[in-house]
Amino acid sequence: MSETTLQLELDNIQSELADMARQACDHVAVAIEAWVEADTDLAESVKRADTEIDNKEIEIETKCRHLVSVFPLFGEDLRRVVSTLRLIMLFESMGDLASGIAKRVRKLDRLNALVADTEIEQMMAMARDAAESAAQLVASPSLEVAYKIIEGDASLNKINKRIFKRIASAEEMNPTLPDGNEARLHLLLLARTLERIGDIAKHVGEEIVFQLVGESARHS
Numbered sequence: 001m002s003e004t005t006l007q008l009e010l011d012n013i014q015s016e017l018a019d020m021a022r023q024a025c026d027h028v029a030v031a032i033e034a035w036v037e038a039d040t041d042l043a044e045s046v047k048r049a050d051t052e053i054d055n056k057e058i059e060i061e062t063k064c065r066h067l068v069s070v071f072p073l074f075g076e077d078l079r080r081v082v083s084t085l086r087l088i089m090l091f092e093s094m095g096d097l098a099s100g101i102a103k104r105v106r107k108l109d110r111l112n113a114l115v116a117d118t119e120i121e122q123m124m125a126m127a128r129d130a131a132e133s134a135a136q137l138v139a140s141p142s143l144e145v146a147y148k149i150i151e152g153d154a155s156l157n158k159i160n161k162r163i164f165k166r167i168a169s170a171e172e173m174n175p176t177l178p179d180g181n182e183a184r185l186h187l188l189l190l191a192r193t194l195e196r197i198g199d200i201a202k203h204v205g206e207e208i209v210f211q212l213v214g215e216s217a218r219h220s
Contacts, residue, residue: 006071008054009173010080013063017084018089018139020056024091025135027053028197029096032124034105043102045107050122053095057088077213083211087138087204094131094200097193107182119166123159129193130156131199134146141208149205150217156198 020042028209034043064081068071073081137145159213209217 006067006077009063009067013060013067014080016056016063017087018135020053020060020088021091021135021138023049023053023056024094024098025131027095028101028131029128031098031101031105032128035124036121038105038109040106042108043105046102047099048057050095050099053067053092056094060088061085067090076211079211079214080104083207086207090200090203090207092110094197095133097197097200100193101190104193108132108186109135110212117187118123118162119159119163120194123156123163123191126156126159127197130145130198134201134204137204137208141212143209146205146212147217149200152208153198153202156195160191164188167191198220 027049030042031046033039064085067081071077105210107195130152133145133149166188205216207214
C-alpha cells in the first residue's frame with residue numbers, strides 16, 4: 001500500500017481519537033454538573049453513555065493493529081500509532097472516572113449527603129478544565145499546551161491532600177449527617193477521582209510530547 005494511503009489511515013485514526021477524547025471530556029463535564037446540580041438522572045445518563053467510549057477504544061485499537069500489520073512504520077508514523085494506543089487507554093479511563101463521579105452522586109443522594117464543599121468544587125472546576133485541555137490538545141497537538149497541562153497537575157494533587165486531611169479528621173465528623181462516615185468516604189473517593197482525571201490529562205500531555213518530538217516528558 002502507498003504512503004498516501006498510510007497517511008489517510010493515520011489521519012482517520014487521529015480524527016476518531018479526537019472524537020473519543022471529546023466524548024470523555026464531555027462525560028466528565030456532565031458528571032460534574034450532575035454533582036453540582038444534585039441531579040441523579042443526569043448522573044445516570046453518564047453511566048449509560050460510558051459504553052460508547054469503550055466501543056470507540058476497541059474500534060481505534062483494531063485500526064491501529066491493522067496498520068501495524070500491513071505497513072512498515074518508522075519515525076513519526078510509528079510514534080503516532082504507539083501514542084494513539086496509549087491515548088485511547090487514557091481516555092477510556094477518563095470515561096470510567098466520569099462514571100465514578102456519577103456513581104458517587106447517586107450514592108451520596110441516597111445518604112442525603114450531597115453537601116457543598118468549596119475545595120471539592122474547586123477540584124471539580126480544575127478537573128473539568130484539565131479534561132477539556134486534554135481533548136483540545138489531541139485535536140490540535142501543541143508542545144506548549146502539552147507542557148502547560150503537565151505542569152498544572154500539581155495543583156490538583158495539593159488540594160486533594162488538603163481535603164483528605166480535613167475530611168478524614170475527627171473534627172469533620174458530623175453525627176447529625178445520616179451515615180456520616182460513609183458519606184465522607186465517598187467524598188474522599190470523589191476527591192481522589194478528580195485528582196486522577198488531572199493525572200490522566202497530564203499523561204495525555206506526555207504522550208503528545210512523545211508523538212511530536214519523540215522525547216519522554218515523564219517526571220520532567
